[in-house]
Amino acid sequence: MTATWEYRLSGSGGQGLILAGVILADAAIRDGKNAVQAQSYGPEARGGASKAEVIISDGEIDYPKVVLPDVVLAMSQEAADKYAGKVKKGGLLIVDNTYVKNVPPTPARVYGFPISRLARERTGKELVANMVALGVLVGLTGAVSRLSLQQALLSRIPGGTETLNMQALEAGFELARASSVKVPA
Template identity: 55%
Template sequence: MRREIRLSGYGGQGLILAGIILAEAAMHDGHEVVQSQSYGPEARGGASRAEVIISDEPIDYPKVTNPDVLLLMSDQACKRFAGSACQGGTVIVDSGLITSIPETSGVVYKFPITDIAVEATGRSISANVAALGVLNTVAKLVSPESLKNAVSSRVPRGTAEVNLAALRAGIAAAEAAGAER
């Protein structure tokens, strides 16, 4: 089975790192995986998107076309990508950052992801990892154990504790909302 995940927002939110973490977790679970990204010339700000494909077979075409799972973390990303979700796909929205959600064929789950991260760690920068906690709890992409390990191994040295706290907060928020599918 091939699952396409698109993480989108603005540059500086750490979404590419989130994509790498998710891909690494899937690899550790024994799946085939491709992670790619696209970004503008800006180092910070601007549109940013990371994509992950997780499959049980070798992955031929490596780009995401109709994401099964879509994370939207800015208004701009929301406008551009909300419509790209596949029929019945999972659309996770940072409701603290996004004011209006255009029409989408996916099922929308709203969480104030950045606020959850700030509350748990005091740092908005950990919103990317909190988002992974939410997203994986809702969409069940990788094993929680692999995700935890991938977070520890991929986040910048010295930030593992903070990021694991953000991950736990994301998972807890999704569980509390009974959003598991």
């Protein structure tokens, strides 16, 4: 039996969740797993709803769309409202409680982290909240190896931002470690 996990990273346009999904899928491939990544966003370039979906499997991926995710990341209230109820029973809902103040009913286990606030405090730029979120997600689930995630990140970000993005990723790993929550992936 092969292990297959579905991830939905959601928030507002401009939060960098599409890039985070691409990096997560890239890291899975670097780990020797199969991965599929898809994305969608509203007609607005910034501020509209956006989501990235990633499927990671040890075996073949028969259907390339996320049907019922194991893990949902919600970086905005709109994303939480839209996707909190659409996660596997017992799955994981990670919310950025900087912006998500009301978590709708969900069959998932809910964990809130001040992702955007921590990005601002640690790096001076909320722009890298997506990397903090990726560090939290991977730190909690072990979806991909830390080394592959770092390599994928460095291969996909603009030159000159390596230190900033790595600091943000590390801050996310620290948040996950401090939470003492471990979700088998």
